[in-house]
Amino acid sequence: MTRLHRRTFLVGGLAAAGAPLIGATPANALAYPFTLGVASGEPTADGFVLWTRLAPRPLNADGLGGMPNTPVTVEWQVGLDQAFSQLAASGSATAVQASAHTVHVEVAGLQPDREYWYRFRADGHISQVGRARTAPALGSGSALTMAFASCAHYETGYYTAYRRMAEDRPDLILHLGDYIYEGAAATDRVRTHSPSAEITNLANYRVRHALYKMDVDLQAAHAAAPWLVVWDDHEVENNYANLVRQEGQAPAGDFRARREAAYRAYYEHMPLRSAQSPVRENMQLYRRVNWGGLATFHMLDTRQYRSDQACGDGSQNCPEADAPTRSLTGNAQEQWLLDGMGQKFGTWDIIGQQVFFAQRLAADGKRSMDAWDGYTANRKRIQDGWQARGNTSTVVLTGDVHRSWAANLMNNYTTQDKVIGTELVTTSISSDGDGDASHTGVTPTNPHVKFYKNLRGYVRTSITPTRMNVDYRAVDKVSVRDMPVKTVQSYVIEAGNPGLQAP
Ligand SMILES: [Fe+2]
Numbered sequence: 001m002t003r004l005h006r007r008t009f010l011v012g013g014l015a016a017a018g019a020p021l022i023g024a025t026p027a028n029a030l031a032y033p034f035t036l037g038v039a040s041g042e043p044t045a046d047g048f049v050l051w052t053r054l055a056p057r058p059l060n061a062d063g064l065g066g067m068p069n070t071p072v073t074v075e076w077q078v079g080l081d082q083a084f085s086q087l088a089a090s091g092s093a094t095a096v097q098a099s100a101h102t103v104h105v106e107v108a109g110l111q112p113d114r115e116y117w118y119r120f121r122a123d124g125h126i127s128q129v130g131r132a133r134t135a136p137a138l139g140s141g142s143a144l145t146m147a148f149a150s151c152a153h154y155e156t157g158y159y160t161a162y163r164r165m166a167e168d169r170p171d172l173i174l175h176l177g178d179y180i181y182e183g184a185a186a187t188d189r190v191r192t193h194s195p196s197a198e199i200t201n202l203a204n205y206r207v208r209h210a211l212y213k214m215d216v217d218l219q220a221a222h223a224a225a226p227w228l229v230v231w232d233d234h235e236v237e238n239n240y241a242n243l244v245r246q247e248g249q250a251p252a253g254d255f256r257a258r259r260e261a262a263y264r265a266y267y268e269h270m271p272l273r274s275a276q277s278p279v280r281e282n283m284q285l286y287r288r289v290n291w292g293g294l295a296t297f298h299m300l301d302t303r304q305y306r307s308d309q310a311c312g313d314g315s316q317n318c319p320e321a322d323a324p325t326r327s328l329t330g331n332a333q334e335q336w337l338l339d340g341m342g343q344k345f346g347t348w349d350i351i352g353q354q355v356f357f358a359q360r361l362a363a364d365g366k367r368s369m370d371a372w373d374g375y376t377a378n379r380k381r382i383q384d385g386w387q388a389r390g391n392t393s394t395v396v397l398t399g400d401v402h403r404s405w406a407a408n409l410m411n412n413y414t415t416q417d418k419v420i421g422t423e424l425v426t427t428s429i430s431s432d433g434d435g436d437a438s439h440t441g442v443t444p445t446n447p448h449v450k451f452y453k454n455l456r457g458y459v460r461t462s463i464t465p466t467r468m469n470v471d472y473r474a475v476d477k478v479s480v481r482d483m484p485v486k487t488v489q490s491y492v493i494e495a496g497n498p499g500l501q502a503p
Helices: 160-167 202-213 216-224 255-269 331-341 376-388
Strands: 038-044 047-053 072-079 087-095 102-107 115-122 130-133 144-149 172-175 227-229 287-291 295-299 348-352 394-398 404-412 417-425 449-453 456-463 467-475 486-494 497-501
Touching (some): 038 115, 038 130, 038 216, 038 287, 047 072, 047 115, 047 130, 047 255, 130 216, 160 216, 160 456, 160 467, 295 331, 331 376, 376 417, 404 467, 449 467
Parallel strands (some): 144 172, 172 227, 295 348, 348 394, 394 417, 417 497
Antiparallel strands (some): 047 102, 072 115, 115 130, 404 417, 404 449, 456 467, 467 486, 486 497
16 A cells, blocks of 8 residues: 655746746645646546646636746656555656646556556645546446536536536546537626637636536546547637638638647646647647457547638538548548447447538538538448448437437448437537427438437446437436436437337
8 A cells, every 4th residue: 555645745846047946945835726627638548648737827818827927846646546545556747837737647557357446646635536537458348427518608507417417427438529619708698618718828818717627517527537529620729620720700811820829728637648649739639449359439529620611611412512522531540430430349439520410401402511411422432331331330420410319330321221320419518508309300302311300418338338328318408506406318229220219
């Protein structure tokens, strides 16, 4: 058993002349720095990433969290139990101002398929305790409870759905994008963005991430389980495509710099591995995570490499959307996805991504140019590719549209030829505010689309080698705090038999 002892950090030798000296004063020279909580992510069979950030004044306009320009030692512990009476691992990291005093620790050497607890200490302060979990070893794994979420606009609602997701105590949480929103503050909503202007530079992106992470319900969800995160558009700017700004915005020469700032702040605030650390305006976010022999998570990036939206974006009747040269994933990511689906380490191939995957036609035949309907050749190559490889337990997870949907994926959407996979679309955590449970989106134009609900919430899945149980979870309101959650729809998906079935 190892115990950490309380001591004063001595880092004076690292401090530049004139800079404040932490360590030259007694412990607790800093105000409480763990204001943004703790997080874990990227589980493997022998470890995970631990994350925190030191930010005693998280909303300071310079984006530096009220920290002096001094490296600070941050000790971390991984315990076998919640009381930390036995440690499985421990160590220390150095938090520096260049990365806004964020900490990413890649823990290895742990046992597969078990839960752990972790905490940090810096300058005499001890963080909240988080719960993490390792994946099963390859070839094993009998059960996984996984929840997924997206779209958490801070101003339009409280994060009750994050809180309820934490209370379900899942083994793993996926976040499919729109973790933050970039827009300016509005005055008529349940709470208000900081900074007040639209965020475009590194300091502002850092402050916005800090504002979101100050929310205790979001902190609870991070502390409950390891996360796998991918972004959508609002982590940078609405509906951007690669280096093309959203329609109607001037092709400003500095969008490359803006994307660099946004990606950097995103990396800093997420429990990601150093393999995902950005290089200028580029960041390797698409990646695979194996959950033993049970499931493979193929996490996609559908923003960084995409062709610009066809026909001016929006909902269109647009033949150009079907051009074979157009791509949502980029060619390299498309090939990487199909290569990975050919590996078959796990029974289930779970594709975590952002935008609506199945065909979805409006009554007038128009379709969303920002979703896969705007990149149909890319979608067909991927669907044909997994069929050619014999993948019969493919489930696509989607965010973005702020509504719950469920759909069968079809070999041919026009002729409704054969079900080849299943799509589960989570509603938003808070974006668009309170819903309207009476509204329906299931229409005869899309016979393969089976379910729609306009309430805020998340999706909970329970996965075994033979079946996936799916619960759509929703709260009636996000304009008031602490609403209860309820299951508004359930499905079963059988391994080897794609498509939605009644539970
Ligand atoms: Fe969104």
